[in-house]
Amino acid sequence: MSNRGKRGVAKGAKHFEGAEYEVKFSNKNLPCGKNHNRFMNDFNRTCEKHFPYWMEWKKIKDEVWDHVWESIKVQWNIKDDYAKDDMKKKANEAHRTFKSKLNIEFVQKNDNNPKSKYSIVDMTHWEEFVARCRSEEFQLKSAKAKASARKNKNPSRLGRTGLADREDTWRVEWDKLVLQHPWLSVIENDRSKKYALAHLPKDKTFGARKLTEYMEGKLRELAEKEKNMLEDGAYHTIGRDPITQVFGKEHGGRTRGVATTVGVRKSLGWVKGNRERHEVVDIEVIEENITKKVTAVFEDKFNRQENEMAALKSIVAHIQGPSFASDGYSDGLDDLKDPIPCDLLWPYSGPDCRVAIGKVYPTRDATLHGSCMSEGYIKVQVDTVEDDFKAIPLPKRTEKVSVLEHTILEFIEWPRKKIKVQVDTVEDDFKAIPLPKRTEKVSVLEHTILEFIEWPRKKIKIHQTSSPCHSVNRSSPSSTMPCQTPISDLSSSSCYRPQMEEDLMTFQDQMPSGGYMSLLESQVALHPQNGYLPSSCPQTVEQPMSKQTQEERVQERLHKLKDRPEPFNESETRFTKFKNQNISIVAPHEMYGKHWEEWIEYEAILDLHINSEVDITFIHWWAMHLHSVVNGLRENKCVFLNPNLITSSECLRNGQQVVDHINHTKKLNPGKEIYVAPYLQGGHWLLFVVCPNLRKGYIVDSKKEENTEKNYYFPKIVERAFEIKFDWTVAKCFQQKDDWECGYYLMNFMHDLALKRQDKFPKSLWDDTRALTPLEIDQVAFFALDEFYRVVVYPLDTTAPQ
Numbered sequence: 001m002s003n004r005g006k007r008g009v010a011k012g013a014k015h016f017e018g019a020e021y022e023v024k025f026s027n028k029n030l031p032c033g034k035n036h037n038r039f040m041n042d043f044n045r046t047c048e049k050h051f052p053y054w055m056e057w058k059k060i061k062d063e064v065w066d067h068v069w070e071s072i073k074v075q076w077n078i079k080d081d082y083a084k085d086d087m088k089k090k091a092n093e094a095h096r097t098f099k100s101k102l103n104i105e106f107v108q109k110n111d112n113n114p115k116s117k118y119s120i121v122d123m124t125h126w127e128e129f130v131a132r133c134r135s136e137e138f139q140l141k142s143a144k145a146k147a148s149a150r151k152n153k154n155p156s157r158l159g160r161t162g163l164a165d166r167e168d169t170w171r172v173e174w175d176k177l178v179l180q181h182p183w184l185s186v187i188e189n190d191r192s193k194k195y196a197l198a199h200l201p202k203d204k205t206f207g208a209r210k211l212t213e214y215m216e217g218k219l220r221e222l223a224e225k226e227k228n229m230l231e232d233g234a235y236h237t238i239g240r241d242p243i244t245q246v247f248g249k250e251h252g253g254r255t256r257g258v259a260t261t262v263g264v265r266k267s268l269g270w271v272k273g274n275r276e277r278h279e280v281v282d283i284e285v286i287e288e289n290i291t292k293k294v295t296a297v298f299e300d301k302f303n304r305q306e307n308e309m310a311a312l313k314s315i316v317a318h319i320q321g322p323s324f325a326s327d328g329y330s331d332g333l334d335d336l337k338d339p340i341p342c343d344l345l346w347p348y349s350g351p352d353c354r355v356a357i358g359k360v361y362p363t364r365d366a367t368l369h370g371s372c373m374s375e376g377y378i379k380v381q382v383d384t385v386e387d388d389f390k391a392i393p394l395p396k397r398t399e400k401v402s403v404l405e406h407t408i409l410e411f412i413e414w415p416r417k418k419i420k421v422q423v424d425t426v427e428d429d430f431k432a433i434p435l436p437k438r439t440e441k442v443s444v445l446e447h448t449i450l451e452f453i454e455w456p457r458k459k460i461k462i463h464q465t466s467s468p469c470h471s472v473n474r475s476s477p478s479s480t481m482p483c484q485t486p487i488s489d490l491s492s493s494s495c496y497r498p499q500m501e502e503d504l505m506t507f508q509d510q511m512p513s514g515g516y517m518s519l520l521e522s523q524v525a526l527h528p529q530n531g532y533l534p535s536s537c538p539q540t541v542e543q544p545m546s547k548q549t550q551e552e553r554v555q556e557r558l559h560k561l562k563d564r565p566e567p568f569n570e571s572e573t574r575f576t577k578f579k580n581q582n583i584s585i586v587a588p589h590e591m592y593g594k595h596w597e598e599w600i601e602y603e604a605i606l607d608l609h610i611n612s613e614v615d616i617t618f619i620h621w622w623a624m625h626l627h628s629v630v631n632g633l634r635e636n637k638c639v640f641l642n643p644n645l646i647t648s649s650e651c652l653r654n655g656q657q658v659v660d661h662i663n664h665t666k667k668l669n670p671g672k673e674i675y676v677a678p679y680l681q682g683g684h685w686l687l688f689v690v691c692p693n694l695r696k697g698y699i700v701d702s703k704k705e706e707n708t709e710k711n712y713y714f715p716k717i718v719e720r721a722f723e724i725k726f727d728w729t730v731a732k733c734f735q736q737k738d739d740w741e742c743g744y745y746l747m748n749f750m751h752d753l754a755l756k757r758q759d760k761f762p763k764s765l766w767d768d769t770r771a772l773t774p775l776e777i778d779q780v781a782f783f784a785l786d787e788f789y790r791v792v793v794y795p796l797d798t799t800a801p802q
Contacts, residue, residue: 021077023039024693024694026693028086029087030090031087040090043087043094044097046068048094050068051091052122053099053129054125054126054129069087102129103133107129112126154214155199171670173208174193177197180208187223189226192219195256196219221246222243225246229242333360339359340359343419344382344414344419346389347392347395347415354420355385355389355392356385357382358383359383361381368411374413376415377414378416378419379412382409382682383652384648396414408682408683409681409682409683409684430445436454439453550603553603554603557609561610567782568609571786574793575793579602581602582601583600583605584598585598585599585792587642588627588628590631592642593668600615600618601617604618614746619743620642621792638672638758639672639674639675639676642661643678645657646661646717648679655720663721666721673691673692676753677689685743687699687700688714689753695724696729696762700733702733702734702741702745703742704730733749733769734770737771741777745772
């Protein structure tokens with residue numbers, strides 16, 4: 001018998017502060033986080049107190065559990081009932097464990113004084129409990145359970161924390177194990193890894209799991225089985241994975257490597273079925289049968305629709321209504337329920353080349369800005385404009401805008417026939433058909449939206465939107481355009497140094513209570529380059545101004561600087577040395593796990609001196625700087641995403657790369673609760689704050705108007721990355737008056753969140769919709785320039801006064 005000390009009764013004598021009575025739940029609705037143990041202690045004591053120990057669990061009324069759960073919700077500030085059903089299973093475990101303690105410690109020792117250790121025991125039912133424990137039926141059950149337990153050569157080694165609290169640590173433990181036993185690297189299945197770690201003892205000397213002889217044999221079986229299943233295609237069959245093939249099917253209500261109280265249907269998404277789920281089946285035969293059935297079901301429908309359409313064509317051939325194409329087919333835009341992404345094509349006669357990207361909106365009332373829309377037109381919102389088409393006049397001008405360049409984030413009318421919907425939906429009639437090539441995540445067409453899948457090459461129809469217009473040579477990007485991330489083998493070392501907590505107080509005291517923001521249009525140039533106009537453009541288009549040289553742009557900014565307050569004129573002299581060179585900024589290695597370097601141009605620095613737009617490179621540096629500051633705090637919850645990699649254009653065109661960036665950041669920063677995402681859409685900066693543990697996301701937009709999460713591309717990408725549905729909230733934050741300030745507001749929000757609000761977020765959500773004063777915006781700009789000089793420029797300037 002072990003000589004180690006035994007835990008005594010959890011008395012719960014210590015009282016915590018109100019803020020400490022908070023517990024988090026994993027996506028499996030099980031408690032996790034730093035208060036996990038405190039919560040489970042209190043939970044078990046409450047269950048022991050309220051559930052009759054002399055009764056079987058099935059005989060206890062549901063009202064008792066309802067009362068217990070409500071008291072726990074009040075005590076621990078739990079706002080909803082998402083975890084109620086799963087915690088009921090934990091309550092059953094606590095009830096069973098307490099009865100077992102009473103039996104072993106008192107009944108089997110003929111001790112009739114359980115109140116000596118457990119004061120909550122109701123002695124009026126003690127004799128009833130003793131009689132049941134000594135009954136022949138109970139003894140038979142007990143003997144059978146003990147015999148089964150003795151056969152278990154592979155007990156769990158997790159202890160009280162269980163599987164729910166290990167989501168952020170198991171990958172690190174697995175990597176340590178692979179370093180000791182490199183052959184384990186062939187195992188790719190996450191459930192196999194978690195199951196193995198849960199059954200391995202911990203080596204206290206090295207702090208890593210120790211591979212036992214029994215588990216080594218089982219892991220070699222799992223590796224061999226995984227290899228075979230990948231080769232024969234069975235690995236991607238729902239309900240079959242290496243764990244079930246090596247250890248047998250799952251028992252009801254629990255899942256190996258996931259949780260002891262959550263079944264496979266909820267934890268792994270497996271469908272209800274019989275034992276055939278765990279047996280080898282002929283996939284090709286099943287697919288062939290399904291294909292025959294689907295074809296038979298829809299054949300009549302296809303024929304009927306073809307006949308109906310032929311009849312309709314003869315009726316509507318002469319009609320030129322707004323919602324019908326020339327072949328009689330409806331464009332489907334009248335049936336929209338939500339905004340959807342679209343391409344805006346050349347609105348005049350000529351080739352159908354794309355001139356902008358935006359969203360097309362439902363138009364049931366056919367009005368825009370309080371007026372009726374023209375026949376044949378539909379409401380769209382413009383997100384980005386192609387460089388070559390910025391100067392073209394709108395087909396329907398408004399009081400505010402007349403050329404395409406000025407329509408970003410505005411609602412305008414656009415010809416219905418010049419809208420190309422970006423299809424990311426599935427037709428209702430075909431949602432249930434099986435995929436020709438299934439994956440581990442999806443097996444039917446309905447679940448493939450925004451996913452990458454394989455499709456037969458012969459069954460893909462390409463819709464061309466390019467035209468000869470795009471073959472014209474363009475000039476090189478303006479020097480004010482943001483530098484894209486470069487080169488991984490550059491040897492420049494980071495200019496960031498870790499910030500001590502003493503520095504933090506100075507940093508925080510200097511920061512104004514107001515904020516910063518400015519319209520960053522560095523990714524959307526203000527004039528067409530090289531004066532090029534499409535050949536099909538009407539003659540009424542005004543010719544753009546000739547392109548300025550870099551020196552002319554600098555002189556223009558310096559001229560504006562003369563009208564600014566004196567501190568800004570003095571500040572500019574600190575950066576004069578870098579007038580003809582760019583300043584390198586390097587992300588701290590732990591931020592992205594790899595080298596990331598870009599350059600801030602002298603013009604971008606001048607822009608902050610004259611209240612001009614904030615360049616994306618400076619926004620990125622601000623995120624790097626805040627990362628370095630808060631990374632030195634003891635309890636930092638924040639992690640920052642790279643603004644270059646999550647812009648609206650990246651979300652729209654390279655969605656999977658954005659998902660990969662979020663997942664890579666998540667892997668590098670286990671345990672972080674707040675993801676800070678500076679986001680650029682259509683030349684406008686805003687902030688997304690993502691809290692995956694709470695399943696909540698917050699949109700901090702200084703020009704929110706009537707926007708919801710549907711007005712942005714990023715929320716769907718986030719939900720794809722974390723594989724959960726988020727509850728999105730638009731924060732009541734500072735609101736800008738003009739169109740140029742959003743970058744300063746964004747920097748204010750980022751600083752405010754990282755250094756003032758993160759500890760109690762989201763309870764400390766913004767609740768002030770006033771506009772920042774010009775003085776507050778100047779304070780933001782000057783403070784940011786001061787920090788940039790202190791951290792980046794001063795170490796490079798060897799001529800600086802000592």
